[in-house]
Amino acid sequence: MTTLTARRAGFDGLLRSEWTKLRTVRSTTWSLVAMAAISVGLMSLIAWLLMRQWPQFSPQDQAALAAEPLQIIIDQPVFISQLVVAVLGVMVVSAEYTTGMIRSTLQSQPRRLLVLSAKVLVFALLMFAVGEVLSFAAFFTGRWIMSDHIPVTLSDPGITRSVFGAGLYLTVLGLFALAFGAIIRHTAGAITGVLGLILVVSNLTALLPGTWGAHIHAWMPTNAGQLIYKPTLPPDPLLTQWQGLAVFAGWTALFLAVAAYLFKKRDA
């Protein structure tokens, strides 16, 4: 019998493995292409159309647009590309369950918390890198397209934090979705859950009455998280930008903890 020898299986091997898994399925490539197309391509198109129509806008509209240049460059693209990130995040874990791959994964490394940690770390690094690159690429492209009418620079108040923050928001959102994928384990169910929360539940809480309602609305995961890419906030905000991101990260940590507990406890 020939005997293969290898170093003890540990976290570094898992990180390489998870990276291989991510880069060798088409859904990752397509998702990243879609994110780039939305955050740079679609944004550029919208910005260009707005600039072409600029002379026809009333002075009030022009002033409103100029006051919030990131609405066009960051807010609207992030609103769409967050859907792609949510789907991708869910699929990092749920695809393993729907395909049965999880059984191969856990046979290769039965230390489950280590497996989940490697998934979280690799996906977080990828989302952070992609989120920041696209965020700054979008900023510089958008700034160039709009330069005739809406001047904006990174040194304007809150702009650098907002551009950087958009990448952070997408990273945390990716992990938030990953946790849902690990808890629900079915792709369709988990995507419905995450998108339902982002698009429906979070907005519905705005209808809740009184200060309690306002607090609940502010503390909903993505409502809080989205503050990080707002250059300025209305007076007397319930949460500042960094507090908002901390609240979103807290929710994510909570869901990841539940996911880890279930991942360790449940039969694969």
Place this chain on the structure above:
Amino acid sequence: MIEAVGLTKRYGDRVAVDQLSFTVRPGQVTGFLGPNGAGKSTTMRMILGLDAPTSGRVTIDGRPFGRLNNPMLEVGALLDAKAIHGGRSAYHHLLCLAQTNNIPRRRVDEVLEIVGLTAVARKRSKGFSLGMGQRLGIATALLGDPRILMFDEPVNGLDPEGILWIRNLMKSLAAEGRTVFVSSHLMSEMSLTADHLLVIGRGRLIADCTVQEFIEQNSVLATRVRTPDVSTLAALVRAAGATAVAEPDGSLLVTELPMRDIGDLAFAHGLRLHELAPLQASLEQVFMELTKDSVEYRGTR
């Protein structure tokens, strides 16, 4: 060596695996035989730590699967050919698993060569036939060159050539001194490959013996005899202390008398025989017979 002690798995009220204790030894092919739903796959999943036992334990060379340093170098398993992300190529599927255990890349090429998938290694596995998927699963099991191999119904979906290949593979792996544990619901398959048998029914161990012993004890239920002189032969058989039952199709079913003695008896009395055939019980029949009173048959251990 795989050792199970009092291994039990309950799903609500249903007991899938019931107080199973056994040892799977190196250097031989151990067949894990039982009808569908007997608890074979659940047992294998518990060995691999995929499912947690309700009670009892199972160890690999004395340690639970979850404590192994390099799981793939110690145990290789094919549980089902579908434990694969179809969007990934065979090569990348094997690569991402190899990386977890620090197995070198060249080993991925080696196992692809062994199972004959080199030509399609870069193709996405969702286009694979059942047989190719099975071969990829076997490649996964062989990846770490492990001392212990487990195969759950490995011949399912394979063509005759593939079946022959997997039989020879299992035998050669055992001949190299490895522990080979293979499940099947087909007695005929096991009689060709296994040296030792663990038989379970309804989650309980009902036999732990060599293949030869099991076949002798369980597979021949009766002898079917066709003769123009049914009543004469029946009388002779009964006189010899055995049972003879006339069947509606004109044949005679003889039990408790070896086939050779039936032939001799007919010859001695000048009776013509048109047929003298062992009535092989199908595995399912053996099981119904065995599980009717599993306690009684525990004696075969």
